[in-house]
Amino acid sequence: MYRPAPKQVLSRRAVLGGAMALPVLSSPLIAQTGTRRVLHVDSYHRGNEWNDRIAAAFVSALEAEGVEVRVLHMDTKRRSSEAEMTGAAAEAARVIADWQPDVVTVSDDNAVKYLLMPHFRDADVPFVFCGLNWDAGIYGLPYANATGMVEVSPIPQILRLLRAHAKGDRIGYLAEDTPTKRKEQAFHEKLFGVDYARTWLVSSYAGWAEAFEAAQGEVDMLMLLGVGALTDWDAPAARQLAETRTRIPTGTDFEWLMPYALLGVGKLPEEQGEWAAQAALRILDGVSPSEIPLAHNTKGQLLFNPRIARRLGIEEAPALARMVE
Incomplete structure (x- = not known):
C-alpha cells in the first residue's frame, strides 16, 4: 500500500491556512468492507449529471469486486477561483495521505x-484519470504512476447534421464560462478547423437566455455545450425559451441539454467510469499504470428533439436517432 513522502502529509491547518475546514467527503462513504481501497476524486460537485454518472458506473463496478470506495468532490466548477481550486486540491491530497488508498482515480481536468500534476506526478500512489478533455499532453501525461481515458466530443458529426438544416455557414458557440469550455473551443478550432463566428461564454441563466436569443439572428447554427456551472440554471424557463424562440438548428454533445437543442450526438459518461474501474482493478491486481495505454471514448448515441424540429419545420428525424423531448 502507498506510503506518502513526508512532504505530502499535510495537516488540516496547513491545508486550509487555519480557516474553517471544508467538508472533505461531499458524498457519503460508498463502500463495502475489504482490504483494497480506491479514492475517486471528482473535480466538480455532486449533482453535476455527467460526473455523477461517471462515478456511479465506477463505484458499481468496483463494489461488485468487493473494493472499498470513497468519492470526494472538489467542487471547482462552482468554487473556481485559483485559491479555491488550489485549496480543494490540497485538501484532497491530505485525504489521500490520511486514508492511504491503493489507487486514486480523478475525473475531469481540474x-x-x-491535484495529480503538482502533488503526485511520478509518485508511488497509482492514479487513473477520466473525463480529461481533448489532450492529456498539456499536463505531461502519461506519468509513470498514471494512465487514463481522454474525453473527446463528436463535434464534426454534430456540425454535419446541423448543416443539413442551416441556411448559412456561421456557427455559434454557447457555453458556461469555465476553463474547460474555453479549452474545448480551442480544440474544436485546432483539431477540426471549426471557425466560430460568435462565441458566448456566460455565468448566469439570464446571460445564457440573452445569448440564446441573440444567436438566433447572428449565426446560422448554434452549439450548446455546458451549463453545469450556472448556479441559477432554470431548466423549465430554458425549455420554454428553446421551444418558442428557436429559429436556427442547435446541437449538443450532452443528452441533458437535448430539451433545448434540435439534435445531438451524446457521449456516454458510463463509458468513462467503467473504463476507469477496470483500469483500477488491473492496478489492484499488480499491473503498473505505465503498462495500461491511454484510451479515448468511442461510444455515442444520435439524439433528436421532435419539439424543436416542429418549431423549425423539420418533419423527418435522422435514421437510428433516439427521440428526446
Whole structure:
C-alpha cells in the first residue's frame, strides 16, 4: 500500500491556512468492507449529471469486486477561483495521505491540473484519470504512476447534421464560462478547423437566455455545450425559451441539454467510469499504470428533439436517432 513522502502529509491547518475546514467527503462513504481501497476524486460537485454518472458506473463496478470506495468532490466548477481550486486540491491530497488508498482515480481536468500534476506526478500512489478533455499532453501525461481515458466530443458529426438544416455557414458557440469550455473551443478550432463566428461564454441563466436569443439572428447554427456551472440554471424557463424562440438548428454533445437543442450526438459518461474501474482493478491486481495505454471514448448515441424540429419545420428525424423531448 502507498506510503506518502513526508512532504505530502499535510495537516488540516496547513491545508486550509487555519480557516474553517471544508467538508472533505461531499458524498457519503460508498463502500463495502475489504482490504483494497480506491479514492475517486471528482473535480466538480455532486449533482453535476455527467460526473455523477461517471462515478456511479465506477463505484458499481468496483463494489461488485468487493473494493472499498470513497468519492470526494472538489467542487471547482462552482468554487473556481485559483485559491479555491488550489485549496480543494490540497485538501484532497491530505485525504489521500490520511486514508492511504491503493489507487486514486480523478475525473475531469481540474483534479488532474491541481491535484495529480503538482502533488503526485511520478509518485508511488497509482492514479487513473477520466473525463480529461481533448489532450492529456498539456499536463505531461502519461506519468509513470498514471494512465487514463481522454474525453473527446463528436463535434464534426454534430456540425454535419446541423448543416443539413442551416441556411448559412456561421456557427455559434454557447457555453458556461469555465476553463474547460474555453479549452474545448480551442480544440474544436485546432483539431477540426471549426471557425466560430460568435462565441458566448456566460455565468448566469439570464446571460445564457440573452445569448440564446441573440444567436438566433447572428449565426446560422448554434452549439450548446455546458451549463453545469450556472448556479441559477432554470431548466423549465430554458425549455420554454428553446421551444418558442428557436429559429436556427442547435446541437449538443450532452443528452441533458437535448430539451433545448434540435439534435445531438451524446457521449456516454458510463463509458468513462467503467473504463476507469477496470483500469483500477488491473492496478489492484499488480499491473503498473505505465503498462495500461491511454484510451479515448468511442461510444455515442444520435439524439433528436421532435419539439424543436416542429418549431423549425423539420418533419423527418435522422435514421437510428433516439427521440428526446
